[in-house]
Amino acid sequence: MVFSSLIFLFVFLVSNLIIYLLIDKKYKNKVLLIFSLIFYAWGGPKYLILLVGETFASWFFALKIQHSKNKRSRKLYMLGECIVLLGLLGYFKYAVFFMENFQALFGVPDVIPNIVLPIGISFYTFQLLSYVVDVYRREIHAQPVFWKLLLYSSLFHQCIAGPIVRYETVADEIDNRTVNQTDIYMGVRRFCIGLAKKSILANSCAEIADSLILPGSDALASQSTLGLWLGMFAYMLQIYLDFSAYSDMAIGMGRMVGFHYLENFNYPYIAKSVQDFWRRWHISLSTFFRDYVYIPLGGSRCSKEKIIRNMAVVWFLTGMWHGASWNYIFWGIYYLIFLLLERFVIGDKIPGPLKHVYTLLVVFFGWVIFKFESLGELGHVLIGLFGIGTSGFTGMDVGTMFLSNIFLLLFASVACTPLGKTIRQILIRYGTRNPVSFMVFNITEMIVPPILLILSVLALIGNSYNPFLYFQF
Incomplete structure (x- = not known):
């Protein structure tokens, strides 16, 4: 079950909200927990045991760490947490990758097992790990009630696709939160924006990308140069709209029931450097690696050689976190190179107007590396973007x-910028002293969520409705 499915929208989410809002306050957390476990079990019931088991281990180790009197025992419990959680993540996510490479080099093992990756394991593993580390650092108190920690790790809003919610962000809200009409409205509004991003824009951009960039080296070689550029541009739009849409929906659903998750994307495509891009992209993941890997290694308060080492560790792990394939490792190294260049070589040497162009080009080629797990296909596309090995510069199908x-591409591009947010803020500011602006703002606030919801549902029904169809040439 995914957020952008009709059964989730009209059965699961509606049922959850109705029961949650009607039931007595003392049962609200238990209602959320039951729905969260059902949601997770929907995609693979047997892996629910894994989620509950990891949460139990983290609950146990955190309590032991908090009550330990000496530093040695605290370190041993912290080590136990890392072995259990990172060991399970390594087995499910990376065992096949390492065995395939070992087999390619040495011919063994003869048979590689089929290990299915549990849904959301990367997200809830990092959440639980950050929780225990924060207890170890004495930044938070361990949660004494197991099922409340399970609620934190399994909340269906963010368990599957993030953002990575730190325990300190919601620690107080687990037991003490209130919901008013403003929370419900803002939550619904944010959810509808995310749903529209996913169902209308991201899915439509994915169709363009998939139709122009077909799998297989022969298919890629038969595409024109402009076809590859257009296909990768659509993919670049799709991946931001897709990822940020799920964060929008998670933040919106959390707000509806009183949780305030932190922002996870801050319009990364308006960045003026690669470093700025990563301050804006998947913020919860970037801050996780900063706080739990980069700073403990020494951060930037050390020699140049150690800074490079620290950054290399972070970006190798960032690449590996995204997937068990060489292209993700190369993707991490690719960004490491540009971040090192910006830090030690480029600095502020790029003229102001070109900074944005430079950043977008770096990000664009980064998404090329990210998209293709097949290194052969990756090579075909990289050289094809420069006119080598393609069927020509352009073709009639690309123009069509x-x-x-x-209009879809233009609207999707605008959706990647803060233009809509800026217009809303202007209306709010002028609405305080201009009756016309105030009326426009109120009308807009009332009609935008239902319109987005209706268009999103139409787009989801059979995936055949495209609201931009009426504006096509």
């Missing part, structure tokens, strides 16, 4: 695809 989707 572009003209048929020009």
